[in-house]
Amino acid sequence: EAGVAQSPRYKIIEKRQSVAFWCNPISGHATLYWYQQILGQGPKLLIQFQNNGVVDDSQLPKDRFSAERLKGVDSTLKIQPAKLEDSAVYLCASSLGTGLGEQYFGPGTRLTVT
Amino acid sequence: QKEVEQDPGPLSVPEGAIVSLNCTYSNSAFQYFMWYRQYSRKGPELLMYTYSSGNKEDGRFTAQVDKSSKYISLFIRDSQPSDSATYLCAMSAWQAGTALIFGKGTTLSVSS
Numbered sequence: 001e002a003g004v005a006q007s008p009r010y011k012i013i014e015k016r017q018s019v020a021f022w023c024n025p026i027s028g029h030a031t032l033y034w035y036q037q038i039l040g041q042g043p044k045l046l047i048q049f050q051n052n053g054v055v056d057d058s059q060l061p062k063d064r065f066s067a068e069r070l071k072g073v074d075s076t077l078k079i080q081p082a083k084l085e086d087s088a089v090y091l092c093a094s095s096l097g098t099g100l101g102e103q104y105f106g107p108g109t110r111l112t113v114t
Numbered sequence: 115q116k117e118v119e120q121d122p123g124p125l126s127v128p129e130g131a132i133v134s135l136n137c138t139y140s141n142s143a144f145q146y147f148m149w150y151r152q153y154s155r156k157g158p159e160l161l162m163y164t165y166s167s168g169n170k171e172d173g174r175f176t177a178q179v180d181k182s183s184k185y186i187s188l189f190i191r192d193s194q195p196s197d198s199a200t201y202l203c204a205m206s207a208w209q210a211g212t213a214l215i216f217g218k219g220t221t222l223s224v225s226s
Contacts, residue, residue, distance in 0.1 A: 004157070040122065040218065040219075041218055041219075042118075042120075042202050042204070042216030042217050042218050042219055043158065043202075043214075043216050044216070045213040045214065048213065056213055091157050091158075093157070102160050102163065103160070103214070104159075105157030105158050105159065106157050107155070107156055107157050108155075108156075108157055110155075
């Protein structure tokens with residue numbers, strides 16, 4: 001079974017630029033999550049999708065972050081414009097059902113904002 | 115007070131030692147408790163999953179939950195160099211779609 005795929009793995013941008021991350025979850029997984037993990041911290045949920053609907057985006061900074069999950073499969077997370085404090089690893093995870101099932105994480109995208 | 119507190123370490127032990135990792139939490143609604151392992155430059159992977167109070171054992175790993183003290187532990191017996199990683203506790207109050215709240219993670223190094 002293929003795992004959660006993410007790209008790019010690394011990205012360096014200047015502040016005020018825009019950036020997009022892509023995630024392909026495990027086939028058949030209905031729930032998709034985007035987390036932000038700042039160095040030395042645990043992952044923090046940004047947004048959770050159930051199929052292509054948003055379940056929780058309460059911690060997503062909506063003035064600069066946006067996310068979509070088209071057709072209930074792949075997802076993109078965008079930051080526009082980026083700030084220095086957005087430097088972090090952005091993790092995508094997926095789970096099979098709607099409940100508190102095991103979340104499978106991708107390798108993450110490491111973003112550096114200079 | 116943060117919802118989940120976890121000592122970041124680092125924790126260094128010799129091979130074969132018993133390791134104890136701990137988290138405390140403040141939200142009494144948490145019912146599901148998990149331990150994730152994260153190797154450098156990788157995503158977290160689930161190690162143990164416990165519901166409510168009690169112990170759960172899986173090979174060299176034992177998870178304990180004490181809801182009365184709001185305290186959870188992960189014990190690793192006969193630690194190996196391959197156990198060197200960051201260990202993250204995570205917990206949730208059960209409702210459909212409820213988010214996992216993670217601790218900061220404890221970095222463990224096992225020397226051979």
